[in-house]
Amino acid sequence: MSQLRGHALIGQSGGPTAVINQSLVGLVESCVEHPDITGVYGALNGIEGIIEERLIDLGRESREELERVAMTPAAALGSVRRKPTPEACRRVLDVFKAHDIRYFFYVGGNDSAETAHLLNEAALEIGYEVRLFHVPKTIDNDLAGCDHTPGFGSAARFVAQAFMGDDQDNRSLGGVKINVIMGRHAGWLTAASRLARRHEGDGPHLIYLPEGVFDRQEFCDRVEEMLLKHGRCLVAVSEGIHDAEGKVIASGTEVDSHGNIQLSGTGALGDYLSELVKSKVSAAKRVRADTFGYLQRSFFGVISEQDALEAREVGRAAVRVATSGECQHGSLAIQRGSNDGTYEPLYVVNDLSVVAAATRHVPEEFINGTDDVSSAFVEWATPLVGALPVPGRLASHPVSPRTNATQLS
Amino acid sequence: MSQLRGHALIGQSGGPTAVINQSLVGLVESCVEHPDITGVYGALNGIEGIIEERLIDLGRESREELERVAMTPAAALGSVRRKPTPEACRRVLDVFKAHDIRYFFYVGGNDSAETAHLLNEAALEIGYEVRLFHVPKTIDNDLAGCDHTPGFGSAARFVAQAFMGDDQDNRSLGGVKINVIMGRHAGWLTAASRLARRHEGDGPHLIYLPEGVFDRQEFCDRVEEMLLKHGRCLVAVSEGIHDAEGKVIASGTEVDSHGNIQLSGTGALGDYLSELVKSKVSAAKRVRADTFGYLQRSFFGVISEQDALEAREVGRAAVRVATSGECQHGSLAIQRGSNDGTYEPLYVVNDLSVVAAATRHVPEEFINGTDDVSSAFVEWATPLVGALPVPGRLASHPVSPRTNATQLS
Numbered sequence: 001m002s003q004l005r006g007h008a009l010i011g012q013s014g015g016p017t018a019v020i021n022q023s024l025v026g027l028v029e030s031c032v033e034h035p036d037i038t039g040v041y042g043a044l045n046g047i048e049g050i051i052e053e054r055l056i057d058l059g060r061e062s063r064e065e066l067e068r069v070a071m072t073p074a075a076a077l078g079s080v081r082r083k084p085t086p087e088a089c090r091r092v093l094d095v096f097k098a099h100d101i102r103y104f105f106y107v108g109g110n111d112s113a114e115t116a117h118l119l120n121e122a123a124l125e126i127g128y129e130v131r132l133f134h135v136p137k138t139i140d141n142d143l144a145g146c147d148h149t150p151g152f153g154s155a156a157r158f159v160a161q162a163f164m165g166d167d168q169d170n171r172s173l174g175g176v177k178i179n180v181i182m183g184r185h186a187g188w189l190t191a192a193s194r195l196a197r198r199h200e201g202d203g204p205h206l207i208y209l210p211e212g213v214f215d216r217q218e219f220c221d222r223v224e225e226m227l228l229k230h231g232r233c234l235v236a237v238s239e240g241i242h243d244a245e246g247k248v249i250a251s252g253t254e255v256d257s258h259g260n261i262q263l264s265g266t267g268a269l270g271d272y273l274s275e276l277v278k279s280k281v282s283a284a285k286r287v288r289a290d291t292f293g294y295l296q297r298s299f300f301g302v303i304s305e306q307d308a309l310e311a312r313e314v315g316r317a318a319v320r321v322a323t324s325g326e327c328q329h330g331s332l333a334i335q336r337g338s339n340d341g342t343y344e345p346l347y348v349v350n351d352l353s354v355v356a357a358a359t360r361h362v363p364e365e366f367i368n369g370t371d372d373v374s375s376a377f378v379e380w381a382t383p384l385v386g387a388l389p390v391p392g393r394l395a396s397h398p399v400s401p402r403t404n405a406t407q408l409s
Numbered sequence: 410m411s412q413l414r415g416h417a418l419i420g421q422s423g424g425p426t427a428v429i430n431q432s433l434v435g436l437v438e439s440c441v442e443h444p445d446i447t448g449v450y451g452a453l454n455g456i457e458g459i460i461e462e463r464l465i466d467l468g469r470e471s472r473e474e475l476e477r478v479a480m481t482p483a484a485a486l487g488s489v490r491r492k493p494t495p496e497a498c499r500r501v502l503d504v505f506k507a508h509d510i511r512y513f514f515y516v517g518g519n520d521s522a523e524t525a526h527l528l529n530e531a532a533l534e535i536g537y538e539v540r541l542f543h544v545p546k547t548i549d550n551d552l553a554g555c556d557h558t559p560g561f562g563s564a565a566r567f568v569a570q571a572f573m574g575d576d577q578d579n580r581s582l583g584g585v586k587i588n589v590i591m592g593r594h595a596g597w598l599t600a601a602s603r604l605a606r607r608h609e610g611d612g613p614h615l616i617y618l619p620e621g622v623f624d625r626q627e628f629c630d631r632v633e634e635m636l637l638k639h640g641r642c643l644v645a646v647s648e649g650i651h652d653a654e655g656k657v658i659a660s661g662t663e664v665d666s667h668g669n670i671q672l673s674g675t676g677a678l679g680d681y682l683s684e685l686v687k688s689k690v691s692a693a694k695r696v697r698a699d700t701f702g703y704l705q706r707s708f709f710g711v712i713s714e715q716d717a718l719e720a721r722e723v724g725r726a727a728v729r730v731a732t733s734g735e736c737q738h739g740s741l742a743i744q745r746g747s748n749d750g751t752y753e754p755l756y757v758v759n760d761l762s763v764v765a766a767a768t769r770h771v772p773e774e775f776i777n778g779t780d781d782v783s784s785a786f787v788e789w790a791t792p793l794v795g796a797l798p799v800p801g802r803l804a805s806h807p808v809s810p811r812t813n814a815t816q817l818s
Contacts, residue, residue, distance in 0.1 A: 012581075015582075016577065016578050016581045016582070018574070021801075041808055042803070042805075044805075053810045053811075053812055054807075055807070055808040056803065056805045056806055056807055056808060057806045057807075057808050058803075060804065060806045061803055061804055061806075062804070065801055065802070065803070065804065066801070067801070068799060068800070068801025068802075069801035069802070069803060070801070071798070071801065072577060072800045072801045072802075073574045073577050073578070074574065074577030074578045074580065074581045075577075075581040076577075076801070076802070076803050077803070078580065078581055078582075079581040079582050080582075081582070094812055095811075095812055098811035098812045099808070099811060161708060161709045161710045162704050162708055162709070164709040164710075165427070165482045165483065165704070165707040165708045165709035165710075166703055166704070166707060168425065168481060168482050168483030168484075168485075168707055168709070169425050169482070169483045169703050169706065169707040171483065171487065172421075172425045172483045172484040172487055172488040173424075173425070173487075173488050173489075173490070177703070266676065266679075266680055266683065266697075266698065267675065267676010267677065267679055267680050267698070267700055268676065268680060270675075270676055271675055271676050271677060271680075274675065288675075288702075288703070289675065289676070290700065290702035290703055290704065291676055291699070291700065291702075292704070293697075293699030293700075294575055294578050294586070294697070294699055295571050295574070295575070295699065295701070295704065297578065298574035298575060298577055298578040299570060299571060299574045300570045300571070300573040300574035300577070300798055300800070301570045301573075301574075301711060301798055302710060302711070389480070389709055389710055390477060391477070391481045391709070392430075392474055392475070392476070392477025392478030392479070392480065392481045392485070393474070393477075393478070393481075393485070394451070394465065394467070394470055394474070394478060394485050394486070395469065395470055395471070395474065396451075396453075396465045397465055397466045397469045397470075398463075398464070398465055398466075399450055399464035399465060399466050399508070401462045402462075402504075402507035402508060403462055403503055403504055403507045
């Protein structure tokens with residue numbers, strides 16, 4: 001296999017995760033050790049930092065600080081949401097040439113894979129040899145060609161712990177509680193709320209994914225049904241729920257350069273659903289909504305250990321694959337090994353074109369009707385999220401009444 | 410001191426906290442051990458459960474499950490928001506008599522102290538001997554006559570960790586991020602966001618408490634100033650911020666029986682401020698808002714160890730005080746000992762009337778101008794919240810440019 005000597009460049013892109021810096025540090029440590037890699041740089045704010053030539057020397061960072069960075073949420077290099085024009089791609093390659101960049105690792109979601117794909121086409125066109133690899137991250141878990149993505153396990157853990165506590169809260173005060181979860185096209189993270197359900201009667205009682213059609217009347221009927229059954233109702237909805245025509249139920253107005261509508265960073269959907277229930281469900285006296293927002297992707301202190309470990313390893317694997325020369329470009333992915341039923345992550349490489357701008361939805365076997373998730377999903381997700389705390393519950397032995405209960409005004 | 414033999418009854422009231430069940434378990438274990446206490450019951454949903462005679466026998470709960478309950482957020486007995494009428498008070502006393510309840514412990518905020526106060530007046534009127542004690546809890550930290558309240562430390566820890574992560578998130582993608590924090594009348598919890606600021610340039614860059622007046626134009630000017638200075642702006646605002654006339658900036662419409670307006674469980678304020686910045690601050694290109702909501706008070710897995718310990722101990726102290734007969738009624742409170750500068754909690758008793766329906770605001774020495782919190786607050790809050798994780802930051806040694814940077818469209 002062909003050897004290629006030169007510098008490596010790393011960038012981070014898209015929405016942060018709690019473990020995206022684990023991948024950064026995995027990349028840096030493997031680049032530093034490899035004899036073919038003559039230096040390792042970081043681009044500030046991804047593609048934008050390359051265009052503006054804002055590069056830093058990651059080889060000079062201390063081992064100790066890198067370990068602290070690995071434990072810190074969000075993109076230490078700074079992130080960006082920008083799809084490069086053909087002109088921008090040429091500019092990026094000029095910067096690559098000027099600094100002898102022969103390895104480029106872009107840590108991000110499917111938009112980042114698309115960027116790597118465009119850069120690769122541009123490099124082939126001018127005959128510049130550079131190995132371009134997309135390193136996956138996204139809390140949305142919606143990349144094509146993988147079992148799951150780094151970042152999902154920790155975000156899913158946050159959602160599960162949040163629902164475990166909020167179920168206790170809803171049990172304390174009753175009423176209807178609606179929580180809006182991130183994930184515009186795929187319901188993986190919303191589905192993770194299901195992990196909070198341990199005992200009969202636990203919430204969330206209703207779970208709505210963007211994979212299905214959200215019917216307002218059916219929703220209200222189901223909320224009423226749960227109120228009658230449990231005396232309360234805890235609901236998980238994806239920010240991307242939509243009607244039969246595909247129209248999202250509530251949204252902001254901004255659109256980024258990849259064509260994505262802003263759904264996060266606003267309480268609009270939660271408030272809309274709250275008002276809907278108040279006006280249509282007569283049994284609903286107390287209705288509240290929370291939008292979990294950015295806490296899901298960058299909370300400091302709630303991570304899945306398995307997720308952190310895999311995020312680190314996927315960075316190391318990217319350097320192994322790139323330097324081996326077995327392929328010139330590609331997208332790293334995690335598959336699931338099936339060794340005697342125990343969970344095992346496998347690190348593989350997909351074509352960039354497979355991942356770019358594609359979305360992987362929650363499959364049918366993980367969905368249970370129009371408003372629930374299957375136990376197969378729970379089995380699938382558990383090793384990624386790790387063991388959750390166990391809530392206590394009073395046995396509540398009743399005391400026999402000694403008075404004639406009176407009705408008070 | 411007079412001895413009083415009979416059953417003890419425990420209730421929980423108001424908004425949940427992450428450690429309110431520690432107080433419950435502290436009460437139960439001390440009641441079970443005390444020779445004057447012949448049994449220990451729990452009222453389901455506080456005062457409502459007494460009126461409806463929905464009582465459970467807490468003495469029959471297993472030690473093991475009680476320990477799990479202590480670690481579980483929100484009110485294990487169920488909570489309530491209800492101010493008893495004179496008729497309801499008489500009914501409560503009938504139930505007390507029927508079950509020989511001679512000790513009543515009500516775990517809650519100032520509304521709960523008010524309820525205990527009303528019950529005490531009613532008991533005196535009919536000459537029924539019962540020892541009535543309010544056991545404090547509130548994430549808002551706004552009870553009169555104390556240094557701080559159980560529940561605050563854990564909620565403050567959640568807010569601090571959330572801001573630590575969100576500061577990294579805001580640093581990654583830039584723009585303006587506004588986070589709305591609970592606390593309708595007092596800014597203690599909003600002030601806790603300040604604990605996230607470790608290094609020069611860290612957010613939150615602006616902190617707005619309900620103790621001050623919120624001026625819309627001044628807010629926009631300061632956001633613009635921070636954008637120019639830091640290239641981004643992270644803002645903490647209390648849900649209770651109000652204008653010079655005392656009118657809240659945004660609110661829902663519900664009012665409970667204690668006269669409190671609903672501010673939580675809606676994204677209205679965050680969305681309003683977000684639109685305000687978008688329309689008035691030309692430099693603000695990306696503006697997002699999150700409302701932390703109920704996660705602050707009942708997240709499963711983020712607690713302050715000191716807070717958990719004190720919540721347990723305040724329950725035990727309530728039983729010690731009640732059974733000693735040194736006072737017939739009162740409200741437990743935590744004061745701060747001043748032994749050689751190290752932190753030490755002291756458990757004291759206040760008059761119920763001191764605590765009932767009073768609000769303790771953030772004092773002037775903890776406030777820094779119109780949009781910041783002082784370092785004295787940080788010193789005060791740190792022992793209550795505990796050690797926070799330390800974020801890593803790249804040294805970012807710049808690489809010298811080798812091209813002529815070009816402007817791209």
